[in-house]
Amino acid sequence: MSGEAPLAATFEDVRAAAQRLRGVAKRTPVVTSRMLDERSGARVFLKAENLQRIGAFKFRGAYNAIAQLDAAQRSAGVVAYSSGNHAQGVALAAWLLEVPATIVMPADAPAAKLAATRGYGAQVVTYDRAQANRAELAAAIAAERGATIVPPYDHPWVIAGQGTVALELIEDAGPLDVLLVPLGGGGLLAGCALAAAALSPGVRIYGVEPEAGDDWVRSWRAGRIVEIPLPHTIADGQQSRAPGELTWPIVRRLGAGVVTVSDDEIRAAMQFAFERLKLVLEPSGASALAALLTEKVALRGARVGVVLSGGNVDAATFADCIAAVSAAR
Amino acid sequence: MSGEAPLAATFEDVRAAAQRLRGVAKRTPVVTSRMLDERSGARVFLKAENLQRIGAFKFRGAYNAIAQLDAAQRSAGVVAYSSGNHAQGVALAAWLLEVPATIVMPADAPAAKLAATRGYGAQVVTYDRAQANRAELAAAIAAERGATIVPPYDHPWVIAGQGTVALELIEDAGPLDVLLVPLGGGGLLAGCALAAAALSPGVRIYGVEPEAGDDWVRSWRAGRIVEIPLPHTIADGQQSRAPGELTWPIVRRLGAGVVTVSDDEIRAAMQFAFERLKLVLEPSGASALAALLTEKVALRGARVGVVLSGGNVDAATFADCIAAVSAAR
Numbered sequence: 001m002s003g004e005a006p007l008a009a010t011f012e013d014v015r016a017a018a019q020r021l022r023g024v025a026k027r028t029p030v031v032t033s034r035m036l037d038e039r040s041g042a043r044v045f046l047k048a049e050n051l052q053r054i055g056a057f058k059f060r061g062a063y064n065a066i067a068q069l070d071a072a073q074r075s076a077g078v079v080a081y082s083s084g085n086h087a088q089g090v091a092l093a094a095w096l097l098e099v100p101a102t103i104v105m106p107a108d109a110p111a112a113k114l115a116a117t118r119g120y121g122a123q124v125v126t127y128d129r130a131q132a133n134r135a136e137l138a139a140a141i142a143a144e145r146g147a148t149i150v151p152p153y154d155h156p157w158v159i160a161g162q163g164t165v166a167l168e169l170i171e172d173a174g175p176l177d178v179l180l181v182p183l184g185g186g187g188l189l190a191g192c193a194l195a196a197a198a199l200s201p202g203v204r205i206y207g208v209e210p211e212a213g214d215d216w217v218r219s220w221r222a223g224r225i226v227e228i229p230l231p232h233t234i235a236d237g238q239q240s241r242a243p244g245e246l247t248w249p250i251v252r253r254l255g256a257g258v259v260t261v262s263d264d265e266i267r268a269a270m271q272f273a274f275e276r277l278k279l280v281l282e283p284s285g286a287s288a289l290a291a292l293l294t295e296k297v298a299l300r301g302a303r304v305g306v307v308l309s310g311g312n313v314d315a316a317t318f319a320d321c322i323a324a325v326s327a328a329r
Numbered sequence: 330m331s332g333e334a335p336l337a338a339t340f341e342d343v344r345a346a347a348q349r350l351r352g353v354a355k356r357t358p359v360v361t362s363r364m365l366d367e368r369s370g371a372r373v374f375l376k377a378e379n380l381q382r383i384g385a386f387k388f389r390g391a392y393n394a395i396a397q398l399d400a401a402q403r404s405a406g407v408v409a410y411s412s413g414n415h416a417q418g419v420a421l422a423a424w425l426l427e428v429p430a431t432i433v434m435p436a437d438a439p440a441a442k443l444a445a446t447r448g449y450g451a452q453v454v455t456y457d458r459a460q461a462n463r464a465e466l467a468a469a470i471a472a473e474r475g476a477t478i479v480p481p482y483d484h485p486w487v488i489a490g491q492g493t494v495a496l497e498l499i500e501d502a503g504p505l506d507v508l509l510v511p512l513g514g515g516g517l518l519a520g521c522a523l524a525a526a527a528l529s530p531g532v533r534i535y536g537v538e539p540e541a542g543d544d545w546v547r548s549w550r551a552g553r554i555v556e557i558p559l560p561h562t563i564a565d566g567q568q569s570r571a572p573g574e575l576t577w578p579i580v581r582r583l584g585a586g587v588v589t590v591s592d593d594e595i596r597a598a599m600q601f602a603f604e605r606l607k608l609v610l611e612p613s614g615a616s617a618l619a620a621l622l623t624e625k626v627a628l629r630g631a632r633v634g635v636v637l638s639g640g641n642v643d644a645a646t647f648a649d650c651i652a653a654v655s656a657a658r
Contacts, residue, residue: 280608315652
């Protein structure tokens with residue numbers, strides 16, 4: 001529409017990201033299930049980003065961002081702060097592009113995640129959650145070294161990179177009526193909205209966030225960014241406190257709405273993926289599937305795309321999730 | 330070679346099966362992993378048949394067999410006996426082809442498996458493991474109704490159908506130096522050997538069976554079919570007591586050998602697939618991956634295909650497998 005402020009990224013940026021990611025990111029499969037179609041009354045196309053490198057979509061945005069740094073920026077290195085998938089996404093992307101990476105992680109992060117991040121050659125700086133502000137710590141390190149911070153979602157290059165998920169999905173599955181995307185900071189949803197709105201005009205795009213962390217739903221209702229206290233939810237990749245400054249306007253303009261799912265609905269979706277799809281999903285990665293299974297939006301008769309965004313979950317949590325639901329039936 | 334007895338099936342049969350299965354079976358993805366390549370020193374291509382319909386490769390052989398019945402045979406129906414994936418494979422294939430199916434299953438089979446088989450519209454006849462012989466019971470039912478028995482592996486049409494797994498793998502991944510295939514009755518291995526030997530001349534094809542059920546290794550050493558007592562192993566899909574009459578000559582002529590993996594090696598492979606590949610594998614489905622991870626055959630520098638044959642495992646068993654290994658590290 002004319003007269004509207006320009007958005008932080010465009011579909012052309014997503015297309016350019018797809019070029020950069022070709023042969024680097026995996027083109028993850030689109031999975032279908034007769035059982036899921038029957039149960040939902042829709043024709044469902046699942047984009048299995050749990051099978052992406054590092055086990056989540058985060059690699060796409062990190063690589064697309066670091067690949068656009070110039071020679072001087074590359075040699076000064078990159079810095080990121082994350083206790084989750086973004087840490088490994090930046091570490092792997094930096095390693096592939098031969099850029100030094102420093103990742104600021106909480107000292108009490110799972111040993112496996114610390115090891116995996118170091119395994120990609122990144123320097124890991126740990127901090128005490130109770131004592132330090134990780135954003136300030138990362139900024140101080142970046143300033144000292146002249147390094148570039150790679151933010152987890154609120155950056156045009158990161159948004160464009162994540163949007164390649166929907167671009168591939170629609171290229172492989174065809175036009176969609178509905179698209180369901182897990183929603184934390186909004187980088188994945190914003191990027192996917194840019195791609196889907198361009199490739200499948202009229203598609204209804206929904207973000208799915210955990211019930212306990214409904215910052216997007218509140219913001220949507222208020223028509224402006226609303227901040228909430230740090231939410232407690234099993235979906236550790238979606239513990240955002242507010243929509244991003246750049247992701248919010250994109251989602252607001254191109255999205256159809258935001259819905260929530262409870263932690264138990266997420267567990268049931270993880271169990272469904274285990275039992276019926278043979279896929280390992282982490283809680284955040286199962287949230288959009290949970291919205292489908294509980295029919296949070298109208299989808300009977302529709303062609304529905306669902307992003308399965310990641311699969312990094314420890315064995316104990318996974319076992320609890322699939323066992324709790326089995327026992328409850 | 331001239332002078333050799335003809336085998337029960339040929340590569341042409343596998344190609345014809347692929348035509349029949351087009352648009353019916355899923356073309357399952359070939360999954361790769363940088364981590365797996367580094368760890369094994371090989372270039373590894375995993376054929377994810379756990380993502381096949383019914384969660385295992387068995388659907389391919391069942392459909393290829395039932396699709397070749399004539400009108401009279403179809404209306405008289407099919408009979409199969411199985412407590413595992415073959416039951417669901419026959420039930421689904423028969424449902425798709427509108428052929429009545431009767432599946433003989435033990436009365437103490439998991440409720441979920443009984444329900445899933447009935448869910449495909451099959452009639453389930455249960456028997457008491459201690460009292461009845463399931464093969465005789467199935468034969469009696471088939472004789473009474475004029476129905477056709479669909480055997481789990483020792484039939485040319487079943488072998489040819491299972492062989493489409495390797496046909497697709499090589500079409501998608503390119504020529505292979507080594508192919509590792511889970512081995513129970515030998516239908517999957519025999520079919521894959523027919524396809525791989527034709528499409529990738531010189532490929533070294535290995536079957537992988539559980540240590541406790543080493544009927545193929547013993548037979549290979551003896552140069553003839555050797556029978557063993559019913560083995561106790563976590564790999565419930567590989568509890569064969571002897572190579573099949575039809576599968577044995579194919580494997581013997583085209584295969585490079587048979588190797589075994591322990592139940593703990595299988596559990597470790599399931600844990601690797603969970604943690605690194607985000608795939609759910611059942612014990613039998615993980616056996617060839619276990620052989621790769623423990624380097625049971627020489628594969629450094631080679632292009633190696635590995636069949637992940639199925640993912641039907643209950644939550645409690647899966648949780649035990651991934652937890653036990655994690656705790657042991």
